Amino acid sequence: MKVNRMKLLVGGVQLRDGVSTITDLLGRILSRAGLYVMGLERGFASTIYGAHQYDPLVITEEPAVSWGDEGLDILVGLEYDVDPDGPEQPNRDSVFRHGRNVVDGGVLIYDSSSGAIPVDALEARGIRVFSIPARQIATRDLKKEVVKNVVMTGALFRLLEFDRDEQWLRRLLEERFGRKGPELVNLNLEAARRGRAAVEAILAERGWSNVGYRLEPRPTPASAVYISGNEALVIGAIEAGVRFYAGYPITPASSILEFMEEHLPRYGGRALQGSNERESIRAALGASAAGALSMIGTSGPGLSLKVEEFGVSGVTETPLVIVDAMRAGPSTGMPTKSEQGDLFLVTGGGHGEIPRIVLAASSIEECYTLIHEAVRLAEIYQCPVFFLTDLNLGEGRMTVPEAVFRSGQGAVTRQLATEQQARESRYLRYKITDTGISPRLLPGTRGGISKINSTEHDEFGFVTTDPPKRVAMMDKRMRKMAKYLQNDAKPPQVFGQLGKGPLLVGWGSTRPVLLDAQKRLQTEGINAAVAHFTHLWPFPTALAKPILEAGKPVIVCEHNYIGQLAEIIQAHTLVAVRRVLKYNGRPFYPAEVVRAVHEVTHNGATAVRLGGKDPVMVEVSSDA
């Protein structure tokens, strides 16, 4: 019996079956019950309707190290067939796609409203199959098709022997629908009961007392939220003091805009849905110049359109936080698949040279904590600060203890010149200083005026092409980066002991997988360490070099073709690196990384490219 430890996958037809309705219900209820749910590797399509969507959830008692491998304990298939003209055919997409991943002795539960699927090949592997006519129950017995998902949830809960007295489900339903009257709550509870009864009947018929998996509420449930990276990022940004946000709808950054629009006005700020990507970033620059802590969010294709404004932010020294929720490129790429392909764009995008800072979050929790750092650095160094997250982090959800958000980072300290300071001498917006940071007086403050200029300028802000002035101004701006490296750059976080074996190097959302792989290598007697970068640019050479030099060998794992961080590391530290790369749209799985490390250490591979094999459709029946 596995208690409170399983990987479950819900699959179905996008926008029809309500895959995320079920996973959201589960995520919230289980988080409330003191368990940890991690749903970071969601699969959805960029078509609007009808494509396959799936949502794997890892359920654990303690926070999971990573999302684990592809293997599933429980597969939930929501598809049914509704073609009124065709012969009724059970729709088996989820079973076909994911059936091969169900572990021997696992569970398959699917909606059998349009007929049972022959699954003898799965049953032969000891997989217990539950065919529940959820849609039929909902439409025929309850006269309300939408509750079919609650029928399925009830069935799942019975399978897992969870929520026998309906208390968790009832409470959530009451909170959601309570205002609309008790009828809706009761209807949903009745739906759950029907699902429960259907499972009960199958258990009795087959003579099974249980299915080998159970969920139990933890005795002292810690208060937790089931939250996505984008939501965590918004909370962190607003707390840090961001009061202007602009965006243009783009997957997977749209939810930042939506969450900002919902909440920012409450805190005195304003969110703008720009008419296009360029209007968004320009408005944000205008807002920043006029004094608000400003932020924009977009994904690769949108960032490409904003590139010309990187220079404006850098040369006018107007602070701006630029969130890039990376998705697979190039061009339109794979809009609903994750990648780490934008590092070169944010470190080098734009013509000419400007000071800039690049940070990357590695977890949902870090989306909240690190965005504060991004806002602070933008305010101090008056330059664009790029904040990289990706689709898995942005759209994925996970249980995060509320204590994380109660740590109270507060707002960043503003670095603004006062009226008094400006009056003391003639105010110069671009005053040459030792640190490269000039006093920033906001338009509207008496005592001086700000001539903010994106053409090369003198200290006052007037256009100049005078060679010595150009050199002085360029040096001044770039000095900020030296200051940053001295004061605020962070070395990679190191996990494990350095110098005993291979060093796995990563950035962004790959951290949990590298840690998981490290654990597995440990059991094989290989002492791998993990070095994970959050502060990527300017590259912290002095801090990182000693760490990287200890790697035997250094293996950089990233989701792109070239190995963009690997290139940067080699160029800056002259340390030779090996690469483990994956760019098929799926995240790394720990077992893959372990295999790749063996490829490198035993077979001397310099680069391992993963995930190229075609997906294999599984035979679910010998006579299908």
Added chain:
Amino acid sequence: MPEATKSVWEQNAAPRHRIQWCPGCGDFAVLNSLKAALTTLELTPTEVLLVGGIGCSGQIRNYLNGNSFYGTHGGALAYALGAKMVNPELTVFALAGDGDTLAIGIENFVHISRRDPDITLVIMDNGVYGLTKGQDSPSAGLGHPAKVSVEEHPPFLDPVKMALTCGATFIAQSFSGDPKHTTEMLVEAVRHKGFAMVNDFSPCVTYNKFNTYDWFRAHCEMVPGGHDPSSEDAAWELIRDFERREKLPVGIIFRKPREKAPAKRLPMWQAELERIDLEPMLKGLR
């Protein structure tokens, strides 16, 4: 204008001998009219934000005291939008040319007209790209018969019609040969609560040998006294009527006062950034 007041707008500005416009450029008149209008409006340099466009016109922000922002080609209105959104107490100008507004920046012109922020857009319209030595701008061919247009030189794009179509609430035209009138238009535009566009015919003496001061004098005609600028229909009729007669209307063509004034809000940067309650955001995520 008393000299003492006028000089307020000349402090902290590039000295007159460093002005880089060609002698006779229409933009000199716009600069003087702007100084006069700002003086009439009793504004101080700290209260204004001059967002410059790229091109000869954009240089105006350097020749005038006051906060300024200078970014990329076509972006003036969008920067102005963001600045005005977070600090409503600033008087925000976007000072741009015809190429800047109607070619590369047309996306911003169209959508910011729809948004109707309280910004004044001044287009210094000369029909050419002067800074890059005289290429055609979208308003090139003003007054030419349409039949000379070929694919490479499409017909003239009228900013007045564009603004009216896109929902701008104040539309006026003026001519640099009549700076007093330009001043009046600028004053009215700033007083208007909402997006105000003043298209100023500002002849390029170096590259536009067709739309000269004399040509404009012969073709500009005041909006007739009986015109009702609050009516959109009347505005369209006026435009059509002038088009038929091959004249250019000068004066207020359209003005629709805001029905409801937006709520007064503090400049955002003055708001204290104190520790905030995250509960409203976390509530929906449990």
